[in-house]
Amino acid sequence: MDTSVISNLMFGFSVAMKWQNFGMMIVGSALGTVLGMLPGLGPSTGIALLLPLTFVMPAEMALITMCAVYYGAMFGGSRSSILLNIPGDGAAVASCFDGYPMAQQGRAEAALAISAIASFIGGLISCVAFVAIAVPVARFALRFGPPEYFVLMIFALAATAAISKEALLRGLISMFIGLALTTVGIDLQSGVQRFTFGTVELQSGIDFVVVIIGVYGLGEILHEYQTLRTKGEAHVQKKFGRIWISWEDWRRCWLPMLRQTPIGFFIGVLPGAGGTIAAMMSYNNEKQLSKHPEEFGRGAIEGLAAPEAANNACSIGAMIPMFTLGVPGSGTTAVMLGALMIYGLQPGPLLFQHNPEIAWGVIASLFLANVICAIINIPLAGLLVRVLAVPPRVLYPLVIGMAFLGVYTINYSASEFVLLTLLGLLGYFMKCYKIPTAPLILAVVVGASMEQSFRQALLMSDGSGAIFFRSSICNVLWLLAVLSIAWPFISDWRQKKKSAAADA
16 A cells, blocks of 8 residues: 555545534434334435435535445444344345344344444455555546446446346346436437426436435335334334453454455445345355354354445445446445535546545545444444334334425425325335346436447447447456356356256
8 A cells, every 4th residue: 555545545534534524424323323223224215315415515524424324324234133133224134144043042232242343343444445446446447438438337237137047137127217217308419308298397307316215215115114014013122231242252253254354345346236245145155164054043143243244345345336437336325426426526536636535535434434333333232222112103204204305405396296206106116026226226327427428439439339349348348247147047057057966
């Protein structure tokens, strides 16, 4: 790590430590922890609902606040997994496997403590890795022109849509819906109205903030109302002893945390992979490496520590492609990418040169937010988890009210309520039919710039499509996009071949 990186990081700390930014960091970390542990909410939904409130903030304060909310939610997601066996978000699913059995065995205090400790260690190591590779990646990204950016976005969309073979078709449907939404409005180059159906309000297009709040916020809450009716309200433990772990617990956990953190970080850098895959992969890896795999699923503390370290590392890794390439690594960073664009900032390699106070201020804030979240989630965990006792029938109407209020503050137009309701219903039906929302959100955020890159590339080549295969970067990205689509089928074929060989 050269001296210029260290000096830039110190400059970032001077930005993050300003009392206004530091104060919002504390608020965001606490709020994110609460949002993360409430079933149905999570980092994406939380940031989407709070996005309109950041419009009155300076750009660096808004991004620092959103990163703190994101990071806090990754810490808090395991709380409901441990105490209720209900994950706060997808990345906390693996925490149910051993976290809830630990709570049933009377070890809720140790489970709450190790989840926060693992999150802290995974996040801290990943922050150091972020600082080490962010500048080299940003320098490499300067070689990207319009053709490379178009193919990069193709790869990002393909990787997001093809998370698994079973969800491939649903992922592609979600992606095409998102791309279709970006075409609504007046075409900036030709001045032609597209898909406005004679409606004046649609001429300016559909604001992606409305899409994000509708699909993530309103859609999730409507779906949670349905599950609330079928499952009822869960009871939560409210009294705890000392929230900490024994020396034996630490001896069992330190190595799993260290070896699963790099896996989570690497998966986070890949567009579309997300914390759920990182957590599940780290859990399965640790189970295979364990000397006592039969204990997993019955309250093995390392089975909780490994996925918690990995999903927090993944959240840091997901910010690297967003800042350096302008391509989000997860649904949550897609929302944050939209926030950057609202402020007129172009994420990518030039962000580090033209707006170092934002790029390095946010990076430095991750170190500070990691410490703040650890303080919130260990000494204050017993107090914090009482929020889980708030009846959902009281909580969810408040969230819906926040969604409508947030949308109104965008353009101060009541016509946005109709769009929000329709998009909320779309999100609800996508949830019911298990259509992933991440490809839709990513397509909505990158769709316009993807179209512009496509047009610019064709203008450069006088309409020749060969320009999209002109460089080694383009060809490698095309190969990665094809592999993203094909890999679920390849892994399924390999699994069947292994099963057949085992039977033989």
